[in-house]
Amino acid sequence: MSSLLDATTLPMTATADLASLRGKIDCIDDALHDLLMQRAEVVTQVAASGKGRVALRPGREAEILRRLLARNHGALPGQGLVRIWRELLAATTSMQGPYIIAVCEPDADAAFTQCAREHFGALTQLRVHRAWSQVLRDIGTGAASVAVLPLPREEDGPGQVWWTALLQKDEPRIQVIARLPFWTQRPDSAPQGQALVLGAISPDPTDNDRSLLGIELPLDVSRTRAIAALTDTGFSLDTLILRRDPGAPVAFILADVAGHVTEADPRLDGLRPNVHRAVVLGAYAVPIGISP
Secondary structure, eight states, X not given: OOOSOOGGGSOHHHHHHHHHHHHHHHHHHHHHHHHHHHHHHHHHXXXXXXXXXXXXXXXXXXXXHHHHHXXXXXXXOHHHHHHHHHHHHHHXXXXXXXXXXXXXXXXXXXXXXXXXXHHHOTTSEEEEESOHHHHHHHHHHTSXXXXXXXXXXXXXXXXXXXXXXXXXOOSSOOEEEEEXXXXXXXXXXXXXXXXXXEESSOOOOOSSEEEEEEEEEOTTOOHXXXXXXXXXXXXXXXXXXXXXXXXXXXXXXXXXXXXXXXXXXXXXXXXXXXXXXXXXXEEEEOOBTSOO
C-alpha cells in the first residue's frame, strides 16, 4: 500500500482545496511565463541596440542577484533563487550570441566542470581541457566566450601556475572577471571547486569587489617586505601568494586586494618603483557569503 498522499484518499473538501491551490499555482506559472517572455523581448532589444560591449556581464549579473536576495522573503530559499536566475541569465545571454565556456579540468573529479555548469547553465556548451594554456588560447582566438580556471593556491606546482601569463598583457587582453561559486553556502553534495572566470573583456565594477594584482619583483624581496609595500601604498590586502620557482630569475606575487582597481589607480604608481612590474589582472564581484 502506497504511503504517498494521493488526492483520491482525501476528503472531498480537502480534494477541492488541493485542486484550488493547484489552480492558483497554474495561474502563477502562466504569469511568470508571461514575464519571462517579456524579459526575453527586452533582452532582444538590448542586443539589437548594439550598445552592449559583450553579452556576458558578470558584474551586472552579480548586482541582479544581490538585489533579488536582499528583497527575498518568505519560504523561497536563497539558493533556489540563485539557481533559477543563473539558468535564466544563461538562457538570455545565449540569445545574444555564441556562448561557449572553456574549462581547465586538471583532475579526474570534474570539479571545475561542475562549477562551470552550476554558474553558466546546465546546457551551455563547454570546451574542457586539461592544460590551462589551451583554455587561455580558446579565449584569445575567440573559440570560447570565457574561461574557468582553478583558484590559485600557494601550494600549486610550477605547471599549475597560469596567472603569471596574464602579466604579459598580450592582445587580446585577458583578465579575471568573476569568482566561482557565487553562492558560497555549499551543501556537501554541491560542487566544491573554487575558480576564477577569465575573459577578453574588462570587469564591471559593483558595490562590493576585490581585485587581483600580479607583481614581478626581485628574488630577494621577502613576503614581509612585499606585504608592507602593498599596505604602505594604501591597498587593503586579503591574501598574497609568493612564488620563487626553481631557476626563475624573478619572483612573482598574486595579491587579492579590496575594491575595484584599474591600471589608472594612483596607488600603483607608488608601488611600481619598488618592483619590476605591477599589473592589474582583473577584478571580481565578491560572492555571496564571503566577507567584504
